[in-house]
Structure formats: C-alpha cells, structure tokens
Amino acid sequence: MTDSRTPAVDQLTVVADDLSGAPIRALLAAHHAEMADTSPAESMHALDLTALRDPAITVWSAWVGADLAGCGALKELDPEHGEIKSMRTAPEFTGRGVAAAVLAHLVAVARERGYRRLSLETGAEDFFAPARRLYLRHGFTECGPFGSYSPDPLSRFFTLALDPA
Template identity: 85%
Template sequence: MTDNPIGAVGRLRVVADDLSGAAIAALLAAHHAEMADTSPAESMHALDLTALRDPAVTVWSAWTGDDLLGCGALKELDAEHAEIKSMRTADGHTGRGVAAAVLAHLVAVGRERGYRRLSLETGAEDFFAPARRLYLRHGFTECGPFGDYSADPLSRFFTLRLVPG
C-alpha cells in the first residue's frame, strides 16, 4: 500500500455493520439518492438498503468515536471473486483518507476470505474521477464488465488480483 490511510483520519474503527442504525441508513440512503441523481437508471448500480441486506453482502462502517465517516461493502460473486459496493465517505470527511482506509479494509477481508479477485463498477463521468483515482492508486486496473454487468459508456470497471496473504 502506498500510504497509511488510517493514520490520516485518526483513530478510525472499521466494523461489520448490521444496517440497523439510523446513521448508516441515512448515509446509504444519501449515497443511493446521489447515485440516482448522477446516473440514468439503466446505468445506476448502487444497492439500496434492502439489497445490502442480502446474505451475499457484508457492509462495514467506519467510525471515529460516535461519528460515522464512511462505509463500503463486499458482495460475494463466487468463492473466488467479490465485488466492492457502496463505497461512501460522509459529507465533510472527504479528502481525509476515509475511503482509502475502508478500501484497505475491504481488500484485507477479501484476502482473508480467500478471494482471488475483487472487482467494482463506478461511473465514467467527471463526478466519479476521484473514485477512479482512488482505485488506481490502490492497484486496481481497468477491466471489462464482470458478473451480470454489460458494456455501458457510463460505467468503468476495475479489478484487483489478490495474492493470498
């Protein structure tokens, strides 16, 4: 890893979240609404709270004290491949390393679970440029559509090969 993202945000705690709290529900609702406002329906792949409760999905939330700073999720596609979903930094906390810390946590969990690859879809528009830079900085490379995705000019796909650790 190229930096120490956890140090950038102080004492960040990343925990598995059961999605029952008001703070995580509000953050994910805001994420879903922003994605719906940013992308046409056929190109919007953000999961709502109901879809995030699927047993194939695990959501983690990132906290400092009682403050929710962000979240991210892994959706198992098969025994060797998972998709990163719902990466979100809370308003007022962008640019502080929260997303990098959550991403590092997701990659570590992916290795622990024995996945050989993590993949993700994000938007192609300028709005998503910071997310694309984050993934590239952390070793992800562009790839074609995976899973149930199909080619879409408004989507970009990335993958990271995992070395068992």
C-alpha cells in the same frame, strides 16, 4: 499545530454493520439518492438498503469516535471473486483518508476470504473521477464488465488480482 479538520486515520474504527442504525441508514440513503441523481436508471448500480441485506453482502461502517465517517460493502460473486459495493464517505470527512482506509479494509477481508480477484463498477462521468483515482492509486486496473454487468458507456470497471492472506 494539528489540522482539527483531519482525523487521524489510526483513530478510524471499521466494524461490520447490520444496517439498523440511523447514521448508516441515512448515509446509504443519501448515497443511493445521489447515484440516482447522477446516473440514468439503466446505468445506476448502487444498492438500496434492502439489496444490501443480501446474505452475499457484508457492509462495514467506519467511525471516528461516535461520528460515522464512511462505509463500504463486499459482495461475494463466487468463492474466488468479490465485488466492492457502496463505498461512501460522509461529507464532513471527505478528503481525509477515510475512503482509502475503508478500501484497505475491504481488500484485507477479501484476501482473508481467499478471493483471488476483487472487482468494482463505478461511473465514467467526471463526478466519479475521484473514485477512479482512488482505485487506481490502490492497484486496481481497468477491465471489462464482470459478473452480471453489461458493457455501458457510463460505467467503468476495475479489478485487482489478490494473493491469498
């Protein structure tokens, strides 16, 4: 018998998103609000909808049928370095492989773009432990601050060296 709570990851469709739909706007607003509630302002690096519309950022949404399962974004820091932003799984899809599938998509796109390095920032608190485990499981290693980040005891930084596609 199949667990009806677990969608097959092969049923997940990941598409570039223009941020105009209500589901993605609601998911990202909830993400931003939770990050603001979890981290002090000086350590909160989640982007709001306006910031996610920066031309250097591409947002993807992940769908199981008509249901939004999650999202992630890729920001170009320079022609060889990208940053993962706004990784989020919809609450009803947590623990079902959505984050891993979105992360795999972002890594594949980064390779296609010719990035040699992909980095990210996440929190150091216990709340962020599942995210840190996800990134470590997928080959990311801890590093120091990159881009415009400064050292922060509430932030952890990760990077992944990429071979071009």
